[in-house]
Amino acid sequence: MAKHQTPLLDQLESGPWPSFVSDIKRESDARHTNEKGVEYQIPEDVCDDLLGVLELSFKDGTTHWKHGGIVGVFGYGGGVIGRYCDQPEMFPGVAHFHTMRVNQPAGKYYTSEYLRQLCDLWDFRGSGLTNMHGSTGDIVFLGTRTEQLEEIFYELTHNLDQDLGGSGSNLRTPACCLGESRCEWSCYNTQELSYHLTQEYQDELHRPAFPYKFKFKFDGCPNGCVASIARADMSFIGTWADDIKIDQEAVQAYIGGEIAPNGGAHADRDWGKFDIQKEVIDLCPTECMWMEDGKLKINDRECTRCMHCINVMPRALRIGDDRGLSILVGAKAPILDGAQLSSMLVPFIKAEEPYDEIKEVIENIWDWWMEEGKNRERLGELIKRQGFQKLLQSTGIKALAQHVQEPRHNPYIYWHEEEVPGGWDRDINEFRKHHQR
Amino acid sequence: MAKHQTPLLDQLESGPWPSFVSDIKRESDARHTNEKGVEYQIPEDVCDDLLGVLELSFKDGTTHWKHGGIVGVFGYGGGVIGRYCDQPEMFPGVAHFHTMRVNQPAGKYYTSEYLRQLCDLWDFRGSGLTNMHGSTGDIVFLGTRTEQLEEIFYELTHNLDQDLGGSGSNLRTPACCLGESRCEWSCYNTQELSYHLTQEYQDELHRPAFPYKFKFKFDGCPNGCVASIARADMSFIGTWADDIKIDQEAVQAYIGGEIAPNGGAHADRDWGKFDIQKEVIDLCPTECMWMEDGKLKINDRECTRCMHCINVMPRALRIGDDRGLSILVGAKAPILDGAQLSSMLVPFIKAEEPYDEIKEVIENIWDWWMEEGKNRERLGELIKRQGFQKLLQSTGIKALAQHVQEPRHNPYIYWHEEEVPGGWDRDINEFRKHHQR
Amino acid sequence: MAFISSGYNPDKPMENRITDIGPRKYTDFLPPVIKNNFGKWAWHEIIEPGVLMHKADSGDEVYTVRCGAARLMGVHTIREICDIADKHCDGYLRFTTRNNVEFMVDSKDKVEPLKQDLASRKFDGGSYKFPIGGTGAGITNIVHTQGWVHCHTPATDASGPVKAVMDELFEEFQQMQLPAQVRISLACCLNMCGAVHCSDIAILGYHRKPPLVDDEYLDNLCEIPLAVAACPVGAVKPKKKEIVGEKGDTKTVKTVEVNDDRCMFCGNCYTMCPSLPLADQEGDGVVIMVGGKVSNRISAPKFSKVAVAFIPNEPPRWPKLCEAIHTILNAYKEGARKYERVGDWAERIGWERFFEVCGLDFSHHLIDDFRDPAYYTWRQTTNFKF
Amino acid sequence: MAFISSGYNPDKPMENRITDIGPRKYTDFLPPVIKNNFGKWAWHEIIEPGVLMHKADSGDEVYTVRCGAARLMGVHTIREICDIADKHCDGYLRFTTRNNVEFMVDSKDKVEPLKQDLASRKFDGGSYKFPIGGTGAGITNIVHTQGWVHCHTPATDASGPVKAVMDELFEEFQQMQLPAQVRISLACCLNMCGAVHCSDIAILGYHRKPPLVDDEYLDNLCEIPLAVAACPVGAVKPKKKEIVGEKGDTKTVKTVEVNDDRCMFCGNCYTMCPSLPLADQEGDGVVIMVGGKVSNRISAPKFSKVAVAFIPNEPPRWPKLCEAIHTILNAYKEGARKYERVGDWAERIGWERFFEVCGLDFSHHLIDDFRDPAYYTWRQTTNFKF
């Protein structure tokens, strides 16, 4: 019989969507059965107590977790989130219930072999429960006790060749869309850049020396499948500088209805016959497409590479060949001064190993932020506080019209003394010779 | 020969556009000639010295006017802007050079008889120079001496039945578009409302009791010919609540090319044959128009009354019959915190004498602003500082989706204690029973 | 010149005093055809540039001839306007909200004589007194402010640049060849009395040197706390200073200190305190802003955006200013669609393209850095044009 | 349970220590067909809901079957995933950025057996373990956060409401009938670990009672200056108080005072100081935000807007929340055009109409009052719908 009655949670076992309650119960049962005879290093009833404390929250509508103390592994300032239950007597199995963030492989491909290794380790030394994956991207080991942290870290690094991810005021675990591995639209190798920079900046990832957290995310194209523009202090988003490639035959096949539009994404509803004018040309935000003599034409100079036409006709239109990425900066959640999306900093840059140019931008930004950022001030907030101009100065990037959606509408322009003929040194008495009081 | 050499200004006499330099010179000449034998009450060479001081500014690139002292007429806190020259010895004629603001008639219609009276008075007691009109709307008498202020006021009120306009921290001279007097689109009598409120609030106009200036402007329709939405603390803009009236025959006449579109406003260039689809239907921002069986149809429920179709086809489309106005509030120039356009407060209100409902809105706003506004804080700034909700509270207006262009994107919602079950009074010890430290 | 009393008695200011009577009632001034058809107009037509015809439900017509004017006008010019009104219009006339003069007649045959009369009148210097135009899809009169003619805070003149620009664009005033109406305004300082913040093209006087501090006199002429509070960026701080006075004496004065590096030259401190002048021949000049509008037609009203950060003052004819405006206008004329206002055009093609087709430089000055809303003007999308 | 050492020696932590090795390299984990065609994909097709086919330039094909998952999963479920991968996919699999599981096979004939295997697996409680779907113009997995399962600051649970909502919308997960993709996210507090600020539909945990102050312990547990600085609206102030301790003794403590009327319940003070708890059964609940997006397709990425100011927590199945979301989704499904995201639809019809067609109340809570940018969300035009 279950350790705790969970009538409320039990109601979440029905319904088609995978039930996390069933999953936790499965884990609980498995621990009690213990077929493999694992010598559990944390209480066998950890899952039962988790269900118990959660049921209590369902009943009283509040959380029963306290702030985490400072727990972690030696020499690292991140990778572990401490967590303690506020009713440890009722739920001793989860009295300590720290999470560990394990740095996921770029693009989140796995072999079953490797995943099983993770499972064995976590079954043995933790709750057996995970998040696959955390919002930042990590594999999240959900719940273990303080004394297991170093042990797990040791086994991870020695046996699995695997490091922890980030937490605290440091570089957070970078994440990317699957990019070139399985997407025809990827303008650079998102996985490689993510991996490369993760390795390059291991020190920044593990040892908090920043004013606050800092996130990298890598989207292969403007579709934004890893949502970098909303969730990363630096968003690397693929784009191209030359023309969209058109296969006119395939265009005709779309028009003729031989190929379903948008890769068949709307297949379950009758939207009527595909209408290239209505569905592509009229929706192009820059109005740079038209049909001429039965051919689709694009004025690529006016195209902003929004992806719409390509998304609708993947077999007819392909991204250009002169590929690279845009760097946008400053996205963050609303705390404190309101949410931000990332803002354009580098409209186009090549993404080629060893990525020196990209690293230069990163490091210039970090230098500035570490110098000027206040405690718990995200990059986006610093940019707002000191102005976009300071960001440009610190990165040595020239102001471009591409930096703005529109020029300023207030005329409160700062001029520097050097920019103004004669400088600012003036003499009031000289002035008063021509302008009496 | 001219009193001062003005080689720079003289260059502004050529060219087709009416030359203000020529105009001042004309005035200067006339004063010296003095055909009518006027006993000028301020120096005869006032215009010469104005040209002189202006030439000096053209030479040295700076103004030669000082801050005005507090000059005015007894009992009024506005209507006069004091002004003194910072080189009075060089230009004694303009040593004092105060302006007087004369409240223009609504819609700026005049009889020559009345204008001549103004001219005679100003020729006699002032510089003879005016601005027809100031940016707020007044007739601006440009330049007289302190001792003439009361005399001019006396003559204005006694002989011309005419009062001064506003300046300082009070209601400023209201202004309106010509409205029903000569425009088919006016949704209310802008002149009447402007006149009525000017009379109603004479005290507020003349005796500064406000935190700062306050402006009313009245546009008869959303075309905004007096720019009220950009220039008035309260903008009254005509609109209607029922359907646009369509004359299908006239629609056909436009389509057939018998009537020039937009009242002929584009006549001097060949824009090709009028295309109702391209020029009207496709440009309708709500896409609520279409042709059906050769008839123009409008889904008026979706129409936002932007005026475009009516502007293009004034003979085919006319504004609805259920007319009134919207009240928007808070427009101002950028000093201090950035410019504002007026924001929607009352989407629709009838404009019928005695306008009691409108006055209620006005007075509620003033009460709030006078209570809460800081010194030199415009209404728009107060709304920003205390929030739109406070504006709604103070005017007793219910929040509507029409008040916003979009709902808030930050979730920082203020709740009042009354709105939250159980209120805010809680006991930490009670809490700690369920949540240990 | 002997003082002539109006009847006002300074010793008894309240005697016979008339106050709070407001303006004259507008109905006193309406021409008969207007009065008769008030609120009953059916439609209108611009029969040629500068000439409007309004048709009433009654069938009546009123023909309006609109003329440009330097709104700075002497009483002799106003009397001349009255003469014209008497001669052609039964003594009625009006001014528009953009300072044009409108002469109205009640039948078509009266239009031609009126027009000829107007067109024939010129100032001695050669300029038209009453150029006809300013209607429809063209340029109309420039709304402007006082400048060096009357104000203490300008960073440029008003009437001068307006005359220069209107000469430059005069053709567009007399014809209707633009995609839509283009409204130009000028304000000689940031106070923006011309409300240039919502104009298709705006000319704005701008200082670029922080205020001088007239230490010796400041405390006498200003309320220090007000001067301090006036600064939107907190650049003004109270300060005690030891100074050498005009007469060579050393003394300690209460004054203020300006943090030059923070100042963005708004002049608000000077508005509150005459001992903080900003004006400077080299520092002052104009900013060009573009793309604002006021009407709700198709798109919502919008602010003008800074397109040229600075052009020096070049009296008497401000050639660089005129050229820049004409270039922008030509690019608009060529690139915009029928009915498309300047701002809508710039947004459609993208501001990066706007700068290109206008041949204007983009510089860091044009990137917003004023308070939180600045963020919303930066580019939070990968969608851009090369 | 006996402690078993990994080999780690707490007395010599640096002995044999391995650090800074980073994650495993992604190339170790790529299935052969992916590795062979890396960077050389030509096009793709969704052959049915949940099944993608990517075609390489080489002619190779990879078929991907996507399954929903509660991302909170135990090792036994993960091992089951591994079993499936071993059985059908040569031991390879991946997770998507929205926590779905993807099984890939290199030829079409392998798809059907894989699908059947997946669809056949259910938890004892009856729910699917691996429901197929989440592609194209439908609903996919909800990105979410910890909630009552692990965090100290939530105002709602995460896994619970997610399960309830996904059950409610399950059909839309398995079919592609919507105008465009609809991305739902949940964050259990304003920290927004789910980054819900740019989702088509966002569920956000929200407190509505100001923090309690645990006066007696605060100074021991918190850095008072940090707690004070944490408040974005300055509602927290340091304070000395005389209190009666738990044991009945009177003493003076250093603590803080919260100005309840200023507080907007963001919880940032609690993040910095455990002695300022906000959680409350009646006060806490969820906000629904709508219309955000991340892609740059057609329109720029945009923030979600608050559409429902508050819905109380109703565990275990949050019925009002589910109903509200379903209603919004249905209105969207009915009213939007093909390819039109939720936010673009709401903007096209106007937010006033959005509230009407969704049958949602508009209240003052939805009007922005947070700092200067609030102004830009009010309506500065006369253009509105009745």
Ligand code: SRM
């Ligand atoms: C585990 C995770 C949620 C999840 O269930 O997936 C998470 C959990 C926490 N986040 Fe987060 N954040 C997680 C991704 C995010 C994201 C999303 C992202 O990275 O893409 C965001 C929004 C993006 C951003 O960074 O702005 C996010 C924005 C925050 C914030 C607000 C930061 C801000 O600048 O606005 C806080 C507050 C703080 O730092 O004190 C926060 C704080 C926290 C803390 C540490 C609570 C705290 O105040 O100490 C949470 C610990 C919960 C726990 O007990 O496990 N978390 N947090 C995510 C990390 C897992 C991983 O490593 O993969």
Ligand code: SRM
């Ligand atoms: C005369 C006039 C300009 C003109 O040439 O037409 C004018 C002239 C002055 N304005 Fe203005 N304003 C004039 C219309 C405006 C307008 C336009 C309008 O009313 O439609 C505005 C912008 C709209 C607005 O109110 O925001 C305007 C915004 C200002 C401001 C900024 C106020 C603000 O809240 O941002 C100031 C500064 C101040 O009040 O100290 C100002 C201040 C001034 C002062 C009094 C200078 C000062 O700081 O003391 C100027 C006196 C000039 C002089 O010596 O004659 N004036 N002022 C306009 C009044 C004539 C009339 O009564 O018809």
Ligand code: SRM
């Ligand atoms: C006379 C005047 C009103 C007054 O009370 O004095 C007036 C009169 C008319 N306006 Fe206006 N507008 C007048 C200032 C304005 C202003 C205010 C301003 O410029 O400061 C605006 C807003 C400007 C803006 O949006 O920035 C204005 C925006 C319009 C519009 C909207 C045009 C647009 O494309 O956005 C129309 C509709 C149209 O032109 O089709 C319009 C239409 C009209 C009509 C056709 C109305 C009618 O049926 O009689 C009038 C003749 C138009 C013409 O001249 O081509 N009127 N009109 C003003 C003449 C000013 C001048 O001397 O040039």
Ligand code: SRM
């Ligand atoms: C697998 C995944 C990437 C990954 O590295 O894991 C992915 C894969 C694909 N995305 Fe995505 N997207 C994935 C998350 C996203 C996200 C991120 C998110 O939702 O958090 C976005 C941005 C969402 C937003 O805008 O709010 C995203 C916005 C798109 C779009 C733009 C759609 C739009 O209408 O705005 C496309 C283009 C399309 O669908 O035509 C796209 C297209 C695609 C294509 C067709 C790319 C390709 O050629 O293979 C892939 C299959 C689409 C499908 O499932 O229908 N993908 N895609 C992610 C699957 C998540 C899931 O399990 O459901």
Ligand code: SF4
């Ligand atoms: S972001 Fe672009 S490249 Fe990356 S998976 Fe999505 S569509 Fe493909």
Ligand code: SF4
């Ligand atoms: S990518 Fe977008 S902007 Fe470019 S042509 Fe296609 S639809 Fe138009």
Ligand code: SF4
């Ligand atoms: S605002 Fe409207 S009513 Fe007034 S003059 Fe202009 S078009 Fe006519």
Ligand code: SF4
């Ligand atoms: S007034 Fe504007 S919104 Fe209404 S039908 Fe005409 S064009 Fe469309």
Ligand code: SF4
């Ligand atoms: S804009 Fe400035 S300088 Fe010009 S009149 Fe107004 S206050 Fe004076």
Ligand code: SF4
């Ligand atoms: S000019 Fe403006 S910014 Fe500069 S010190 Fe004066 S008030 Fe401050």
Ligand code: SF4
């Ligand atoms: S959103 Fe808030 S409550 Fe939820 S996991 Fe993140 S910090 Fe914790």
Ligand code: SF4
């Ligand atoms: S919850 Fe937020 S607003 Fe309220 S006191 Fe704490 S920090 Fe301040």
